[in-house]
Amino acid sequence: MSNSNSSALYPDRSLHSRVVHELGSRIVKGRIQPGETLPTEPELMLEFDVSRSVVREATKILAGKGLVETRTRRGSVVVPTESWHLLDPDVISWRYRGAANLTDLIDLIGLRHVIEPAIAGLAAIEATESDLMHMRLLFDELTKSGDDSTRFAAADRAFHKAIVDSIDNVLVRHLYELIGVGLAELRSMAIKSELHGPQNIVDHGLVLEALEARNPERSIEAMARVVAVSRVEVMEFVDSNTRLESTVVQDD
Known part of the structure; x- marks a missing residue:
């Protein structure tokens, strides 16, 4: 290959x-x-x-x-x-690492909205008890992160990856791995947003509860909310940075 x-x-x-x-x-x-x-x-x-x-x-x-x-x-x-080979790992890395443009971010958010809720629905059926215990530990780490954005980002990334790893579909896992750099950039922006707060942890908890209940529909809905909220946070972060850059230019 x-x-x-x-x-x-x-x-x-x-x-x-x-x-x-x-x-x-x-x-x-x-x-x-x-x-x-x-x-x-x-x-x-x-x-x-x-x-x-x-x-x-x-x-x-x-x-x-x-x-x-x-x-x-x-x-x-x-x-x-x-x-371009848009799923080439280097192209993805070059595209999303650092200052990605707004169109690229919207495309990636759209892809995330398509795949992550569906993955959660599959995980509700296919995750083992060991998988769920691992997710619970990662969620506990998420709740303990407090105002430490670096710790929160690491726990958040691990929590979502654990859900992906629990499903029996190598192609989906491979796709998720390919876009990992872009997703990490999105999460970093969302966490830095002024809208990011305790409700985010609550929403992740609802995902975990739905998975533990083995309820695909609830899992899909809960993950869709997490992704939707993340989109709002990312757009707020981009908008606030754009306003800041505009102010700096005017001051100069």
């Missing part, structure tokens, strides 16, 4: 991998737009202090991820977003 379809991130220890990650991030973040060409080989060799073969290998890897294509007399051209 090629790297573009693997769940593993491309290693960043070699010379050409450094070029891959930097150029990939520039493309996905929009610093190099579709239709634009990458810097020439001599320019990239100078910028990264690498050989021509390293630059060519990096370009080949980016092409394998669907980000660029080589055209005669034009060099490597960034292709439209629709052609």
